[in-house]
Amino acid sequence: MSQTKILASALSPFSARLRIAAALKGLDVAFEPAPGGSGSEALKQINPFGQIPVLLAGDVRLVESLALLDYLEDTHPGTRSLRPADALQAARVRMIGMLFDNKVFFALRPLFAQLLGGKPDLAVAQAALDDAAIQLEKLASFFDAQGPAVGGAISNADCAMAPFAWLLSVLAPKFGATSPFARVPRIAAWWESVGALPEVQQVTAAMAQAFAAFMAAKK
Numbered sequence: 001m002s003q004t005k006i007l008a009s010a011l012s013p014f015s016a017r018l019r020i021a022a023a024l025k026g027l028d029v030a031f032e033p034a035p036g037g038s039g040s041e042a043l044k045q046i047n048p049f050g051q052i053p054v055l056l057a058g059d060v061r062l063v064e065s066l067a068l069l070d071y072l073e074d075t076h077p078g079t080r081s082l083r084p085a086d087a088l089q090a091a092r093v094r095m096i097g098m099l100f101d102n103k104v105f106f107a108l109r110p111l112f113a114q115l116l117g118g119k120p121d122l123a124v125a126q127a128a129l130d131d132a133a134i135q136l137e138k139l140a141s142f143f144d145a146q147g148p149a150v151g152g153a154i155s156n157a158d159c160a161m162a163p164f165a166w167l168l169s170v171l172a173p174k175f176g177a178t179s180p181f182a183r184v185p186r187i188a189a190w191w192e193s194v195g196a197l198p199e200v201q202q203v204t205a206a207m208a209q210a211f212a213a214f215m216a217a218k219k
Helices: 013-025 065-075 087-116 122-139 154-176 184-194 199-216
Strands: 006-008 031-034 054-057 059-063
Touching: 006 013, 013 031, 013 065, 013 154, 013 199, 059 065, 065 087, 065 154, 087 122, 087 154, 122 154, 122 184, 154 184, 154 199
Parallel strands: 006 031
Antiparallel strands: 006 054, 054 059
16 A cells, blocks of 8 residues: 555554454555544644544545445455455445444443543443443344354454454443443354454454553553
């Protein structure tokens, strides 16, 4: 990816989506810290929404991790494909990623707000986790019966969800709760298979280090 870089962070699950995809595809992608970090004024000069990841290709700026997953796929046709060739199956991959962001992540937003604030409200956190489990139960109805989400092979749908599955496995217990990804049998089985992939574990190991540093800084 000549003259292309991605502004990201090791802890960001949205950035981790791209790190997993790059690892699976064997790409040497230049990931760099965002200037000032997420939400900073320096980052807003690049992405007015203040969010990461941001892909910079010459004078072009691209944002939204699901779109960037497609960009990696479209620009590296000779590598391992993370999007089915069949149009219906490819649409399922995109659909699951969009449903995850619009339903599951939306349900989890109050939980992340508690983490970033002062003393957490456990009732708010538990309600968010319960709502996320409900949304995951609905999402699971669009998965294949077993294995990865779509088509019997790892895809961008799995890349989109995997970082959150890991993050919730360590975050939910801190609120005295069980991860919503462990409460839905089909989702739990999905994570057992996808989470065991070396490329996924490589990225979640980096997330673990960043999460430990984040929690230590809060003390």
